[in-house]
Amino acid sequence: MKIGIIGVGNMGSSILDGILEKKVIRKDNIFVFDIDKKKIRNLSVNILKSNREISEFSDIIIVAVKPKDAKNVFEEIKENLNSKKLIISIMAGIKIKNIEKIVGENIPIVRVMPNLNVKVKSGIIVYCYNKYGKKYEGFIKKIFLPIGIVIKMPEDKFDTITAICGSGPGFLFYIAEEFEKICIEKGISAQISNDLVSTLFFGTGKMLFETKIEPQKLKEMVSSPGGTTIAGLNIFEKEKFGYILRKAIEAAEERSKELSKD
Ligand SMILES: NC(=O)c1ccc[n+]([C@@H]2O[C@H](COP(=O)([O-])OP(=O)(O)OC[C@H]3O[C@@H](n4cnc5c(N)ncnc54)[C@H](OP(=O)(O)O)[C@@H]3O)[C@@H](O)[C@H]2O)c1
Known part of the structure; x- marks a missing residue:
């Protein structure tokens, strides 16, 4: 599996650290892109030139930009998406149906809500998925377990989870x-x-x-x-x-x- 991370700020970098520390995926199968070059220039994984490249080379694409930048990112990557590429969105408040509106309904999507404590590997990571995302459940646990507890929850509980966790x-x-x-x-x-x-x-x-x-x-x-x-x-x-x-x-x-x- 090749994984790409779009946005390597607070959250993206914590997820990357967890993946690297527990060797969930080999370094040469990890790709990153961030418009802020300072965030990626010292990373020991593959640094790509654009989000489009991330979507071209990765089977799993973690989108970890701020919610305001989500639309641009999905517009940029949608051409390279297909039913075999998984999107993992960690952006607060962005519902699966709104991602589907941009990328299409046949794309596997997992929505994840992490909290700040993933930075010290004691986070809470709640997830839900659309009907194509279910088969990636095991993989979601593998990616996020290094940084906290991982819990499945229906999407209609996400506002409560956002408030509490x-x-x-x-x-x-x-x-x-x-x-x-x-x-x-x-x-x-x-x-x-x-x-x-x-x-x-x-x-x-x-x-x-x-x-x-x-x-x-x-x-x-x-x-x-x-x-x-x-x-x-x-x-x-x-x-x-x-x-x-x-x-x-x-x-x-x-x-x-x-x-x-x-
Ligand atoms: N922080 C939390 O506690 C928390 C908890 C739950 C969920 N989340 C979610 O996690 C997401 C990321 O939060 P964060 O705190 O990690 O944000 P962050 O530190 O600002 O990281 C986002 C990174 O993405 C970059 N970026 C912006 N537009 C981009 C684009 N089009 N392509 C590639 N990179 C782009 C940003 O660069 P610039 O700085 O130059 O814009 C920044 O380096 C948010 O959507 C937030 O809702 C955060």
């Missing part, structure tokens, strides 16, 4: 930022505040991930009656933190729906 890191970074601000206000140095908060998030995530104990039980484990944690959690309840979080996720979900309409 796509925007989720942003929401948690916001909370981390608030923790850090408070540490600093209380006289702890910025460096130590950062170490404390990043380790707090890392360790808490690890507890959730490795123990598989439900968050509610873990919360109880750390909340002794009359203790400090319960005193703080009571404020969360009183000030309706859960409600605020729900509103934030729903706002992100709505925005994702609006963007998908364009």
Whole structure:
């Protein structure tokens, strides 16, 4: 299998790193193109001259440009596509039916929604496909497993997934930022505040991930009656933190729906 990546920015480069690290595909079968030459000039794979060339030489084409550039890319590559070439689109908000409108309905398409955490190989990668894409499912897992967990989900759940998994890191970074601000206000140095908060998030995530104990039980484990944690959690309840979080996720979900309409 020959694979081509169009757009080797944040996401494209993380996918490429995963493929190379786990040797999913041999280097000489990997092709890349990016209009920003700086992004590709030091790569150890085949650097092509255009998206058209990518579509000519690759069996699988990963499109990892910004959504605003999607139309141009699909217009450029559509002539070289056929029922044996797979398109993997990772662009947020671009529905399969809208890709089909440009490239045709007989082209295998897999839509993938990764999140930022693929950069540290702990991402969430959700995918769905059109009827011709199904046979590539095994391959999708192989490509994306090196950078995170890979989960199939119907396309109508993608707006929710975008809000929870796509925007989720942003929401948690916001909370981390608030923790850090408070540490600093209380006289702890910025460096130590950062170490404390990043380790707090890392360790808490690890507890959730490795123990598989439900968050509610873990919360109880750390909340002794009359203790400090319960005193703080009571404020969360009183000030309706859960409600605020729900509103934030729903706002992100709505925005994702609006963007998908364009
Ligand atoms: N970042 C995330 O957390 C995240 C999460 C889920 C999904 N996504 C999706 O992933 C996609 C890529 O995001 P990203 O953060 O990796 O973007 P990025 O860092 O900007 O990378 C995109 C690259 O594609 C290049 N490009 C633009 N037009 C092109 C064209 N016609 N042909 C070839 N290359 C072209 C860009 O060059 P220029 O910079 O010169 O334009 C840039 O180097 C987006 O569609 C986004 O929705 C991102």
